Amino acid sequence: MADAVRAAAAGDRDAWDALVAGFGRLVFAIATAHRLSAADAAEVSQTTWLRLVENLDRISHPERLGGWLATTARRESLRLLRLHGREVLTEDESRLEPDDGGRVPTPRTPEAVMLDLDRDHRLWRAFAGLSERCQILLQLVVVVAPPYAEIAEVLGIPVGSIGPTRARCLDRLRRLLAADGMTSATGAY
């Protein structure tokens, strides 16, 4: 990866394409994890890669490019959120702690009851019941490999606390699923 950064800085287009292939998913997923629309996520992606082009000669630790891109994508996501006047996530790690009890169930239409039978829909609803920071963490956990340095950059927490936090978020997700009757009904997860 460090070689690809150096080669791209020297003008090697194939090396650049390799960087996009390696990190394009991470950059896009960080934007959508901040609840940006597909169009805004495309905007964040574009601007993040532009920042890298501008800074290719100045990347001091090419081996940590993933973290650099993650930080940049988060900043660009925040910029767009603020541009739209939307609420911005706090840096407070306590928000990763599960709050007690499930969400108040939403009133159910017949269609919704039908959808409830769908496992994905239930998982989606449980996921939506998580704190925003848990959602970001879990969305990125499925995109990047351990040790999750990129996620640590995005959430502003030490790499060492990603594992325990991930476990808490999954536990919370499981409890939300159970509260929704999923675990008891199907035994899944």
Added chain:
Amino acid sequence: MTTGPHDDDLLDGLAELLAPRTEPPPEVLHAAREVFTWRTVDVEIAALAYDSLLDDAVTTRATAPPRLMSFETAGRTIELELDTGPSGRRLLGQLDPAGESDLELRRGGEVVASGRSDALGRFVLPLPEQPVRVSVRCRPDDGPAVESAPTVV
């Protein structure tokens, strides 16, 4: 920290569920690859050094002040202020060092507006109605061209 098989199952389910949000559309990756052509553009890119949108000391105030941005190269700074008035959105700019310069507002490689700074380095450029990613290219009478890093304004 142990990872139980249940965690893996749950994460597999999440990976499937979140695929629409984690898989960039092909055109997004294509655009990212095309960004590399910026390397060959014959202007110096001025990096975004300050943006009041990302300044917590500014954004937490009750009344939002105008958005300010600063773009820098080793030899030149371009300061931009977003001005929203009844007649529309515009950029108020200041070049440092001051001086007369031709200016272009660019969007996706196209010039969408042009102007000229006065002897004090001040300029005004009209902006599209909706926020879009634009850059300001500055062609000073007495020096090399500089362009602000494209930013959504």
